[in-house]
Amino acid sequence: MKRLPPVPLFVQALGLVVATLIAAQAAALLVILSLPPPTPDVYTINDVVAAIRHGGSPANSDGRALTVNFASRPPPRPTEGRRRLKFRADLAAALGIDPTRIVVAQPGLRILAFKGGGPLQETRLDHPLLVGGFVLGVQGRDGRWLMVKPAAGFGPDPWRQRVLLALILAAVGVSPLAWLFARRLAAPMTALATAAERLGRDPRAEPINIVGSSEVASAVRSFNEMQERLARYVADRTAMVGAIAHDLRTPLTRLRFRIEAAPDPLRAELANDIDEMDQMIGAALAFVRDGSREGPHCRVDLASVVETVMDEAALTGAEAAVERADRVVVDGDPLALKRLTANLVNNALTFGRRAQGRVYADDGMAVVEIDDEGPGMADGELEAAFEPFHRLEASRSRNTGGIGLGLAVVRAIARAHGGDVKLANRQAGGLRARVSLPLAL
Numbered sequence: 001m002k003r004l005p006p007v008p009l010f011v012q013a014l015g016l017v018v019a020t021l022i023a024a025q026a027a028a029l030l031v032i033l034s035l036p037p038p039t040p041d042v043y044t045i046n047d048v049v050a051a052i053r054h055g056g057s058p059a060n061s062d063g064r065a066l067t068v069n070f071a072s073r074p075p076p077r078p079t080e081g082r083r084r085l086k087f088r089a090d091l092a093a094a095l096g097i098d099p100t101r102i103v104v105a106q107p108g109l110r111i112l113a114f115k116g117g118g119p120l121q122e123t124r125l126d127h128p129l130l131v132g133g134f135v136l137g138v139q140g141r142d143g144r145w146l147m148v149k150p151a152a153g154f155g156p157d158p159w160r161q162r163v164l165l166a167l168i169l170a171a172v173g174v175s176p177l178a179w180l181f182a183r184r185l186a187a188p189m190t191a192l193a194t195a196a197e198r199l200g201r202d203p204r205a206e207p208i209n210i211v212g213s214s215e216v217a218s219a220v221r222s223f224n225e226m227q228e229r230l231a232r233y234v235a236d237r238t239a240m241v242g243a244i245a246h247d248l249r250t251p252l253t254r255l256r257f258r259i260e261a262a263p264d265p266l267r268a269e270l271a272n273d274i275d276e277m278d279q280m281i282g283a284a285l286a287f288v289r290d291g292s293r294e295g296p297h298c299r300v301d302l303a304s305v306v307e308t309v310m311d312e313a314a315l316t317g318a319e320a321a322v323e324r325a326d327r328v329v330v331d332g333d334p335l336a337l338k339r340l341t342a343n344l345v346n347n348a349l350t351f352g353r354r355a356q357g358r359v360y361a362d363d364g365m366a367v368v369e370i371d372d373e374g375p376g377m378a379d380g381e382l383e384a385a386f387e388p389f390h391r392l393e394a395s396r397s398r399n400t401g402g403i404g405l406g407l408a409v410v411r412a413i414a415r416a417h418g419g420d421v422k423l424a425n426r427q428a429g430g431l432r433a434r435v436s437l438p439l440a441l
Contacts, residue, residue: 008214016181024174031166041150043130045087049094051148052138065151074145075105075135087130101139104130188212192219197418199227245281252278299440300334302366303327303359309341310357319354320345326359328366331440332417340413341368343406344433348372352430361439365419368435376425385423386411410435 043066051057051066080088084104092099130136136148188210195208207224210216252274259270303325313320330337341357348355352372359368377385384390388408407421410433414421419437426432 012181012185012213016178016185019181020174020178023177024170027170027173028167031170032163035162035166041132043134043150045091045094048091048130048136048148052095052146066148067151069147071137071145071147074103074137074139075147077103078105080104091136095138097138103137103145105135105137185213188216188220192216192223195223242285245285248281249278252281297331297333299329300332300337301327301329302337302368302437305334305338306341306357306359306368309338309345310355313345313349313355318349320349320357321355322357322359324358324360326361328359328361329440330366330417330437332437336413336416340410340435341370343410344368344370344435347406347433348374348431351375362436364439365436366439368437370433371426371430373430376429376431377423379425382423382425386421 047057047066051068056068057066078084088099088102088104092102095102133150138146138148140146191208191210195205195210198205205227207227208220210220212220255270255274259267259274262270303322307322307325310320310322345355345357348370349372352374354373356371357369358371359366361367386407388405390408407423411421414435414437417437419435421433421435424432424434
């Protein structure tokens, strides 16, 4: 089946917004059309007379009472039609006052007539009614105006409340649809971010295959090409370093034969230098070989790895022990992680006479700490110690200073697993190596 071309992200986002708006408006319109029309506030002459005589009236069926207060001026007098004149005359008759002392304001007011007990009639004026909001003024004998009007309600009226509820229900109903669309748009981005994180832990990870918009497809292609170029770059550099280290052994072999003719004191010094160079070349080859042959990743219990390395060191008579071993699981190469731990323990035993380990979880990371009781390091050397072939021992002796690749290997392994390693001087004396690795998901 032929796959359709990817739709641009802009089009998908625009479609999501438009579809959500249409669905929300359609749902709201459907609910509003299904509701009964709003019931207007209707007031009879008797309601107005009762309010004037009693200083107000109780709430009518829709919850709108009539309020009464005094004012020094009458409300604006509108142009009066036939119905307004009829209502004013009937109200004046009911109150027993002159109609000129009554003003029915609010030009938008509708005055209807009610016949018997039947429906509202706009052609009959038997019983005029006030419908909607209004302001009615009645002049008292002292010249002040008594103002009658519907009380202001607290909050929306019942019909508006029903409309607001309909809009809320429409939004709630459309939200799952919008969530599904948004999740579909965000899923490729999340997968791409996960792949980038995985690349940081495992440069040899398989190329990703993410289906999404045209922008996402383009980003995925660029990501896969970048990953391939990085892999080629690392492989070429590794092969180059390995070839250089291998080729250096040929002139070293010739030098071994040529120093035979040198005087005895000089021959011994030259032999020591050549042996040291041979050791460094061998260490470099091992470093390159191990770095280019990363094993398969699986779930590894770091506490078990550290305990195994400490037990092996203790069998040789060294002072090595685990102080704390919480069960923390990481995703990594078991052999590489064991080599990382062994290098740290060997450094602690070589330069600090004693190794004490801890394994625990902290803020989403698995932590391995190896302490020693040595002299520590100068602050400026704590970072330089991780450089290849960097040794703190001034004599550069292989027996005391090593080759200088142990900590470089530790950092390379830690960073290949998405973590890192730091050195710090302890307040009680000695050095602490702290490795942080991401916990397995």
